[in-house]
Amino acid sequence: MNYDFREIEAKWQKYWAENETFKASNDSDKPKFYALSMFPYPSGAGLHVGHPLGYIATDIYSRYKRHKGFNVLHPMGYDSFGLPAEQYAIQTGQHPAITTENNINRYREQLDQLGFSFDWSREVRTSNPQYYKWTQWIFIQLFNAWYNKKSDKAENISSLTSIFEKEGNANVEAACDDDVPSFDAATWNGYSDKEKQEILLKYRLTYLADTEVNWCPALGTVLANDEIVNGVSERGGHPVVRKKMTQWSMRITAYAQRLLDGLDKIDWPQPLKDSQTNWIGRSVGATVKFRVMSEKLRVSESENSELKTQNSSFDIEVFTTRPDTIFGVSFMTLAPEHELVAKITTPEQKAEVDAYVEATAKRSERDRMADVKTISGVFTGAYAEHPFTKEPVPIWIGDYVLASYGTGAVMAVPCGDQRDYDFAKHYNIDIPNIFEGVDISEEAFADKETTIIANSDFLNGLSYKDAMKKAIAELEKIGHGEGKVNYRLRDAVFSRQRYWGEPFPVYYVDGMPQMIDLEHLPLQLPEVEKYLPTETGEPPLGNATNWAWNTDKNEVVSNDLIDHKTVFPLELNTMPGWAGSSQYFNRYMDPRNDDAIFSPEAINYWQDVDLYIGGSEHATGHLLYSRFWQKFMFDMDYVPKDEFAQKLINQGMITGTSAFVYRFVLDTRITIESKDKSVSRILYKKSFCISESYITKSKMDGVLITQGDLFLKLCKLIEDEIRRDADVKHTTIVHEKEEIVPVHADVSLINASDELDVEGFKKWRPEYADFEFIKGDDGTFKVSREIEKMSKSKYNVVNPDAICEEYGADSLRLYEMFLGPLEQSKPWNTAGITGVHSFLKKLWKLYAAIEDKEPSADNLKTLHKTIKKVEEDIENFSFNTSVSTFMICVNELTSQKCSSKAILEPLAILVSPYAPHIAEELWSRLGNSGSIAEAPFPKFEEKYLVESSKEYPISFNGKMRFKLELPMDMSKEDIEAAVLAHEKTKEQLQGRDPKKVIVVPGKIVNIVG
């Protein structure tokens, strides 16, 4: 009887579905266990081999916990709103809901094939109105809440208005906008309704604010940072400008400290915690205000007091973690983008500053960050007044200061900060030493612990800590600053100018946002003709003709009916990708509930996620926002835990082999003098894709360069084209090449010799249809290959279907685990799959003739050794080593010719979390009815492993020379005597006396000499 995996796997997948084997109940005497995998975005490419890695791990653990007697919740769903479906819709006109549905069906088919123990009755889809009803609901809860710093939690906005009514806002400590005016009760009560709403908006946990976005006029859309390359859009190379737009924001900064503190309570990988810690970026220090001195002011300081007030009205605020070094300030540096730069620059310096600002704008932030070698900056000509010494401090701009952090300005203390030091050295700026007994002639001194301040007036002789306190106190005294804890974290922009996302349950009355009542939710996405932004630059929902809210009927009506009395315009933005994923883990607990996001019974039973497995790329996105919402839900008493996942594991990614073609654009400026003497100037742009064989990466700086005379060849090509037009007397031709840009090519277009199917590529990427493809000398167009993470966006995905077809799901499951440690990244290579497949065949054979006979001691030893190891492995998420353990076990039992049911039955249970189909089949062949899923996990018994003797490795000076079998219970002294008496020992020592003999009973003997 052969191992017919196709039949077996189909049979048990059907059985599980029909019997709802993995359906979880919200009511059970068993202890609960909630195992969760991050749900996928159903892309058009289908599931690839990287997806199941984490799912298999979660599945193994879930099945194991079920064997251990837990009531297991193991759900799956789809994060089904997202950009790819929308882009596909823009290209093809197909509604994203349809493509999404198709993709989900394909995912489901693939997932089913792999035999996961999901409770499909709880499936959620974020794009489903029944689901996003509750996403909208949470948004409303956030809108109706403010953060009270006194109680250190979110509260309903009504508690805020009642304070306002009684006493105004003087005593309110809230997380709010910076520009809240202060008012007393009478003023508040005298405000109009609209004025009150405007004030409240500054306090709400979700609020409207003007935020800068990357606007691409040519594409009519906002771009993400990674959609922009070298300042232009990745697609099409259009210019991108920073533009202010009114957007919904989430006041996540209110939770900065609690998000930081919460990390101590959860068992998440340290690198992930580090990355959240760094993202939140807490630093303790002070803000310091420097007053800008005007040029005139310095010349005629005391003469005109009116001029003084007029011209020194600019304050530069900096945040510093070293206020103790304030007397070491010898210059200031502003980010080139800083709004004051244009205002304070003197006329003499203007040209130089402008040029520098422009040059900086072209550099990416990453560029500016990574480049510490190049020191650059420009003096603005302006000076600021030192708050204590009143000395002028020159104000520079430099691209090492980023506008997005802190205030975008630093007080430079060259003696205490290496970057400031280098900058000062480079531009010959003073480096005053304010440290006692420290030599700063070579480098800055940044060690806080040993700092003693000197040359600093009232700070002289103080340590870092004392000087810090004193400096802050003095700054506060003179009104020039205050102690401050600064967070890097900024409020999260929550609006997207997209179609395929959750609509906001918001309409506008007199410009003020109003929430739609829960009973009228969900507010469903409207139909639109086109999924592109409108011609006037409104988001795609601006195309909808039926997108107005009737407050009488509480329904969506035609835009034509908007009268601003009972019918009002609806919000045109949609929510971002992370909205739907920030509470989905709680929704799984009670996914079909239409009256509440979940029932109190459900949340109180399941509490939180016990094990969450997913990729580390979500460290600062999904995982930070989810923790934020969970804490909010906790504050509002909806959930019992303020952290949603106790334990989290990052599965390593599976890397794929990406393929690149090289894009290269040649600009040619031509001046043509025709025979009739008329002169014309033309800009001629020609685009190429170049075979890999012409490209080398410069060893110096990693820049891509073309090899040999390719450039000349291409210039010649263009010149020939130009000159083909006859009537030309004289031409001047200047070629300018743009950078060589590597572009991903889909790996399905590449053959085994790394050659590109050029026609296929042009068809796949129509914007390359007119490009000239330059083949190599051998007449082929080669791509270059690189190992990268497997991802649809890198076009290097391999899907599991073929492997499933050829070897079966159990083989694939085992193989993905066998590849290596779960947390580590590893390359995908199917070469070794025959190994695990033949293991399954050997396992199968073992059960060919099962007998009811007593197992031998060897049998029992093998079994219990395996139980022990596998159990330890699962608990440690070391799934690769348990696959090896199974192989060893089956090899041993095969050579022992074991056929005993007492051994083979527990073995089937051990294997079942890993290879559930074959385990079920063997289980039923052993005579059991029903599923193996609930069978109790075999119990390990030490007694079968007790050994009477041990084969000791005998080493000399740490090197193993021979082995010696000795009884387990032999004493140290006896072992030493036995080893020293052995003739091989004498042979090794060759007459020398051993200096020392180390005996570790049960482990090793080492002889030194």
Next chain:
RNA sequence: GCCUUGGUGGCGGAAUUGGUAGACGCGCUGGAUUCAAAAUCCAGUGUCUUCGGACGUGUGGGUUCGAUUCCCACCCAAGGUACCA
């Protein structure tokens, strides 16, 4: 630059607390079976070797009776990134 992770045979990897380096699998070599192939089974397989051994876990040091494991310095690769003042 910074943060994180990693570096062990031809390849994926193992060695759980400092105690036999290379488990297990792939690949490769030889053999059995077969008309032949696939499949299966058996044996071998870190490198060098004068066949005694010597060397060997990115590099160089150190601690130790003993180091893949601990410490210091460095090199390389991947992922992330925010010069955090």
